[in-house]
Amino acid sequence: MHTMNTTNRLASLLALTAALAGCGGAADKTSTPAPSPTPAPTPAPAPIPATPVSVNFVQPTSNVLEPNVSESLSVNVLVNGSQAPNGTVATFTVNPASAAALAPVAPTTVSGVANTTLTVSSLPPTATFQVAATVTSSANTATDSLTYFVRPARKPLQVLVPAYFSATGTTSPWVTLTSGATSYPDVKITAIANPSSGVLTADTKEDADLTKAIKAFQAVSGTSNRVIGYVATTSTSSGALSVADIKATITNYIRLYPGLFDGFFLDGMATDSSRVAHFQEVYTHVKGLTTGLTTGATPPSAPIVIGNPGTYPVAAYAGVADTLVTYAGNAAAYANIDPQPGNTWVYAKDNTAQAMLVHTASTCTDMQTVVKNANRPRMNTGVVYATNLATGAPWSALPTYWQQMLGTVDALNKQRTLPLC
Numbered sequence: 001m002h003t004m005n006t007t008n009r010l011a012s013l014l015a016l017t018a019a020l021a022g023c024g025g026a027a028d029k030t031s032t033p034a035p036s037p038t039p040a041p042t043p044a045p046a047p048i049p050a051t052p053v054s055v056n057f058v059q060p061t062s063n064v065l066e067p068n069v070s071e072s073l074s075v076n077v078l079v080n081g082s083q084a085p086n087g088t089v090a091t092f093t094v095n096p097a098s099a100a101a102l103a104p105v106a107p108t109t110v111s112g113v114a115n116t117t118l119t120v121s122s123l124p125p126t127a128t129f130q131v132a133a134t135v136t137s138s139a140n141t142a143t144d145s146l147t148y149f150v151r152p153a154r155k156p157l158q159v160l161v162p163a164y165f166s167a168t169g170t171t172s173p174w175v176t177l178t179s180g181a182t183s184y185p186d187v188k189i190t191a192i193a194n195p196s197s198g199v200l201t202a203d204t205k206e207d208a209d210l211t212k213a214i215k216a217f218q219a220v221s222g223t224s225n226r227v228i229g230y231v232a233t234t235s236t237s238s239g240a241l242s243v244a245d246i247k248a249t250i251t252n253y254i255r256l257y258p259g260l261f262d263g264f265f266l267d268g269m270a271t272d273s274s275r276v277a278h279f280q281e282v283y284t285h286v287k288g289l290t291t292g293l294t295t296g297a298t299p300p301s302a303p304i305v306i307g308n309p310g311t312y313p314v315a316a317y318a319g320v321a322d323t324l325v326t327y328a329g330n331a332a333a334y335a336n337i338d339p340q341p342g343n344t345w346v347y348a349k350d351n352t353a354q355a356m357l358v359h360t361a362s363t364c365t366d367m368q369t370v371v372k373n374a375n376r377p378r379m380n381t382g383v384v385y386a387t388n389l390a391t392g393a394p395w396s397a398l399p400t401y402w403q404q405m406l407g408t409v410d411a412l413n414k415q416r417t418l419p420l421c
Contacts, residue, residue: 053137054078055090055144058113063340064149064347064377070119073102075133075144076112083112084137090114091134099129100148123150126348151347151380156413157371158383159187159406160306160323160355162395164194164230167213173398174213178220180398184406185222186413190306190383192265198232199245200252214260218294226262226294228306229253233279234268243281250285254292262294263304266321271313276320279307283320306355315345323355323383331361331370331386339379351382359394361386364401364421368408375412384409 059074073092077084088109092102100120107114118131132145165173181189193214195207214227231249234240246266253261264286269279286303293303307321310328317324326346327337334356339346346354356374361367367386374381387399399405407419 052078052080053084053135053140053142055133055135055142057133057144057146062377063146064151064380065120066151066153066377067120067122070117072115073118073131073133074113074115075135077109077114077135078112079137084109084135086110088114088135088137092116093132093134094118095130095132099123099127100131102131120148120150125150125152126345128344149344149347151377152350154377155350155352155382156188157375157409158352159189159409160325160357160383160385161189161191161398162194162357162385163191164395165397167207167209169209172209172213174210174217176398176402178213178217180402180406181217181220181223181225183403184410185220187406187409188224188226189406190226190228190262190304191217192230192306193227193261194230195256198230198249198267199235199241200249200256202252204252204256206256211257211260214257218260226304227260228263228265228304229257229261231264231266232268233266233282240270240275240278243278243285246282247285250289254289258292259294261303263306263322266305266307269307269309269313269317269321269324271309271311271317273314273316276314276316279317279320308357312339312343312346315343318345318349318353323353325355325357326381327356327358329358330391331358331366334358334370334373337379346380349380351380354379354381355383356381356385357395358384358386360388360390361399362388364404367399367401367405368418368421371405371408371412 054077056076057073058076060071065071075090077088077090079085079088086109089106090109091106094100094102098121100118102116102118104116107116114133127150129148130145131148132143134141134143161177163174163177167174177191193210195210196204217225218227231246232241233246250264253264266279266282283305286305289303305321306323306325307317308325308328309317310325312326313324327334358370361370370386371384373379374384386405387394388401389397389399401421404419404421411418
């Protein structure tokens with residue numbers, strides 16, 4: 001029995017060993033590692049953007065030129081926000097090509113700036129043309145352009161004086177007006193005499209003091225000074241005056257002051273097209289006068305008409321006056337006046353076809369500022385006046401800097417240093 005049990009245990013042990021071997025637990029196997037994940041593809045490098053480029057005109061300071069005049073042009077060129085490398089080409093073009101010549105046409109930059117010279121052809125007044133500058137860097141191209149206006153050749157500045165003051169006595173502003181004309185005989189002065197507030201009737205009498213003052217002013221040797229009569233074209237009580245009323249005032253000027261007036265100043269001129277025909281009739285009437293006005297002009301000239309709309313009127317008014325006052329107001333506001341873009345018709349006329357009357361130019365320096373502003377080609381204003389007097393009675397006397405104003409005009413005409421204030 002003991003032997004049998006031993007035999008049975010041995011058999012059981014052998015059977016268990018075989019079973020374990022069949023399950024693979026008797027020996028180790030070499031394991032196969034799990035496959036690694038497929039790596040993500042390396043992204044392609046981002047494309048390098050084209051280098052930014054910009055070009056901007058930095059010269060000239062004015063876009064109004066005269067025929068046969070040369071002008072320096074400069075453009076500033078930036079590449080990637082910094083000044084362009086020396087040698088970067090800027091190509092200039094003119095449209096239409098016949099308007100002007102460029103030399104050189106394709107200058108290269110030095111310190112980020114390319115320079116050329118523009119020479120205007122013999123163009124008629126009010127012609128326009130464009131100049132463009134183009135620069136290419138890498139795949140980028142940039143262009144800047146300017147529009148030019150052509151005006152007639154500049155004429156010397158003149159002075160227009162609202163002489164709405166008394167002519168009585170040795171301290172009259174007319175005496176100072178005349179002494180200034182004596183000091184500056186090369187400055188052409190037109191004085192606006194204003195008897196009876198611009199409405200002269202059959203009952204109006206001559207102002208003998210005014211007659212004497214006008215004769216003294218006109219007698220200044222070596223000058224071409226003129227006197228014109230103030231004519232109201234509107235009335236505070238009745239509004240616009242009729243053409244017949246205006247003609248009557250003109251007739252009475254000639255009756256009372258024969259041979260003394262060179263023309264007339266039409267105050268209150270309209271600005272819209274509705275009254276162009278009205279003022280055309282007045283203008284034609286004045287131009288047709290052959291007797292009773294100044295006879296001693298050298299050379300003889302037709303009566304002049306200066307109209308005062310006080311601002312830019314529609315372009316048609318340029319045909320019904322020899323000169324238009326396109327600004328009448330204070331000095332501070334004049335700094336913001338600009339004929340562009342709405343009134344570029346002024347460039348079709350001589351600078352002497354535009355006038356300005358500025359008040360509240362408090363100091364001599366203020367006066368010089370507004371006169372220099374008027375003289376700029378962009379303003380194209382050749383007839384000037386400024387006073388330190390303010391709103392209320394700005395034309396009741398001459399400015400305290402009367403002599404300096406004449407000296408300033410004379411210096412600008414002769415391209416000399418302005419007088420000290």
